[in-house]
Amino acid sequence: MTREQFVEQVGREQAHLRRFLTALCCGNGAEADDIAQEALIKAYLRSSQYDERGQFSAWLMKIAYRVFIDSRRKQKHKQELPLEKAITLQGNSKSDDAFRYQELHTALATLSETMRTSILLYYMQGYQIKEIAEITENSEDAIKKQLSRGRQELKHILER
Amino acid sequence: MNEDKFLKDLLSDYHPQLSDDNAFMQKLQRQLELIEEVKTYQRAERRKNKLMSLKLLAVGIVLGCIVTLASFTLPTIFDRYINGTQSEFILTLLHNVQYVGLAIGAGFVTLSLLFTTKLVNLKDEAPHQ
Numbered sequence: 605m606t607r608e609q610f611v612e613q614v615g616r617e618q619a620h621l622r623r624f625l626t627a628l629c630c631g632n633g634a635e636a637d638d639i640a641q642e643a644l645i646k647a648y649l650r651s652s653q654y655d656e657r658g659q660f661s662a663w664l665m666k667i668a669y670r671v672f673i674d675s676r677r678k679q680k681h682k683q684e685l686p687l688e689k690a691i692t693l694q695g696n697s698k699s700d701d702a703f704r705y706q707e708l709h710t711a712l713a714t715l716s717e718t719m720r721t722s723i724l725l726y727y728m729q730g731y732q733i734k735e736i737a738e739i740t741e742n743s744e745d746a747i748k749k750q751l752s753r754g755r756q757e758l759k760h761i762l763e764r
Numbered sequence: 765m766n767e768d769k770f771l772k773d774l775l776s777d778y779h780p781q782l783s784d785d786n787a788f789m790q791k792l793q794r795q796l797e798l799i800e801e802v803k804t805y806q807r808a809e810r811r812k813n814k815l816m817s818l819k820l821l822a823v824g825i826v827l828g829c830i831v832t833l834a835s836f837t838l839p840t841i842f843d844r845y846i847n848g849t850q851s852e853f854i855l856t857l858l859h860n861v862q863y864v865g866l867a868i869g870a871g872f873v874t875l876s877l878l879f880t881t882k883l884v885n886l887k888d889e890a891p892h893q
Contacts, residue, residue: 607796607800610796611789611792611793611796614789614792615789618785618788618789618792619782619785622782622783622788623778623779623780623782626780626782627775627778627780631780633780633781633782633783637782637783637788640788641788641791641792641795644792645792645795645796645799648796648799649799705778705780708774708778723771723775724775727768727771727772727774727775727776728775728776728778755768755771758771759770759771762774
């Protein structure tokens with residue numbers, strides 16, 4: 605894949621990727637953009653390994669997910685947040701936006717990173733369980749469990 | 765399932781205000797340009813190292829051959845000077861000049877082979893990422 609082809613494909617996918625990462629970072633747009641940039645650079649460097657028969661967006665998601673997990677590992681203190689702490693969490697996105705999605709971001713922050721990823725890939729991005737298992741390198745059973753638990757937890761928190 | 769629909773509706777309606785698309789893509793393009801610059805520099809460095817290794821290989825082989833061939837003719841040349849020398853060390857050296865020459869020649873050839881190995885490694889080396 606040439607640089608021009610890569611940029612063209614990324615141009616089509618970047619908005620979906622950033623939307624997913626913003627939700628994954630619980631509304632922190634700056635962090636989501638940094639992760640997206642890092643993931644896209646990694647993808648460019650590995651573009652020779654990309655199998656053109658596969659889905660470009662799924663390939664990008666897989667790299668972005670790895671970058672997100674690595675970045676979270678680096679900042680250990682920001683792992684799973686209890687609900688009380690998560691409520692005080694503020695993303696640094698635009699204030700109207702932060703207010704509009706505050707409840708959702710707060711609820712998402714209470715989920716584990718893998719559970720949040722599964723929920724977002726399934727409900728927001730529309731991926732199938734098999735695809736999510738490939739992106740997150742988990743078994744399909746594990747994804748089903750995460751979806752089931754995540755669904756219950758989110759509904760419980762959002763309906764309070 | 766109700767939970768399914770609830771979440772699907774909630775998350776499909778999620779459209780956070782992202783930073784400017786053009787600015788994001790421009791930043792990415794700049795980073796990709798930098799990567800290309802680094803790659804070009806690395807390619808040039810590899811080419812330079814390869815050329816240097818080739819030169820050293822040629823010099824090593826030529827010197828090795830010259831010293832080895834010379835070591836066969838040196839004893840006859842040095843025999844002429846042995847009579848006038850008192851030093852034990854120099855006498856020993858002159859008597860064994862053929863072996864010393866062979867050792868130096870072997871040294872040069874060994875070094876050349878080492879450079880050849882490096883050359884092969886450079887050839888196989890994947891571009892740095």
